[in-house]
Amino acid sequence: MSGTGGNDLVDETQAGFEARFEYSPSGIWSAPGRVNLIGEHTDYNEGFVLPFAIDRRTFGALALRDDDVIRVSSAAGDDVVEVRVADVASGLDGEKRAALGWAAYPLGVVWAFGRLGADLAGLPGFDVHFDSDVPIGAGLSSSAAIEGALAVALNEVWRLDFDGAQLVDVCHRAENDFVGAPTGILDQSAALLAEEGAALFIDCRSGAAEPVELGLEASDLAILVIDTKVAHEHASGEYADRRAACERAARELGVRSLRDVTLEQLIAARETLDGVTFRRARHIVTENQRVLDTVAVLREAGATEIGDLMFASHRSMRDDFEISTRELDLAVEIALNYGAIGARMTGGGFGGSVIALTPTWLISQVQVSVDGAFAEHGYTAPEMFVVWPSRGAARER
Ligand code: ADP
């Protein structure tokens, strides 16, 4: 029932290390990708999110060296990037850092350990080789997976003794401050802290995270990812625009962030905001409440009862935040018509994927129906696969 990875990929990662470096790794560590069950664009408003780790993982085979050289390699490419621990610790200058390419993600983890208190001077270098069945750049967070896999590996072999929350910090700093890709803590929290069978309820203001049982198997439910394969070319500008609208609304309302506003307060202050800003804020305020409601419903009644909240979240993103696309809307509509009990777009929007909470015996019916509808509309054929809530980063071997 689990995904495509498992032991085969552990063996492959080991073999990949041996082929590249001509000796054996001392261990293999891994971290998962993730999807967000509910709570979209709430992270940078200091609100709530509810992702879960998926059964697709990035594996890192690693061995310490006798010198201070670091070599990083990935099955996703042919280049082996070589640097010294001290050079990474110093941060490298702009041009050298840019030249690292994909290796900035793992090397950013090394750098962030140093920034967050690890004394890197005198630590030995290492060789690491990554392999993965998390699709890269598809919104399932392959970036946090590669960071998380290396973070747990180095935490152990370098005996750094960082706890889970500190490792989230390390990976978050790596991606934001070293790679230079602004993200909230959602991805890294899921990759490091998630538990099997559960979603992770995260308060993005405090960073506190706690597991919430999903009980999918017991309810004969599964989550189908429908990747529309469509990416909006103006997505980053639209993202910045939504962020700015949220900040504008918070400023007008005199609060630190939209986290601090109730729907009643927002409605009472309606006159102070222009129509678009009001709707942007209403999405955030109601979405935060939907995350809280989803957690409560999961605990009291189980996953069979969260379908309406998922669809309400989708409508809010479609109508108030305006980040959906016709492909995402079609996937949601058809999934709900043909068996899903809840469906919504997931991720930043303007393309990407829908998740459909579906009774297991109706999964293939939903798939066939979505495929047919996309063909009828002349849309790119979507990719669909089931994901299971899985554990966070850990040692594999
Ligand atoms: P996502 O996290 O949604 O997959 P991102 O753009 O955040 O997309 O991160 C993707 C980038 O992370 C890739 O372009 C690459 O630089 C790096 N990356 C992730 N996983 C791997 C991997 N297994 N091997 C090499 N690079 C990887």
Ligand code: MG
């Ligand atoms: Mg990412």
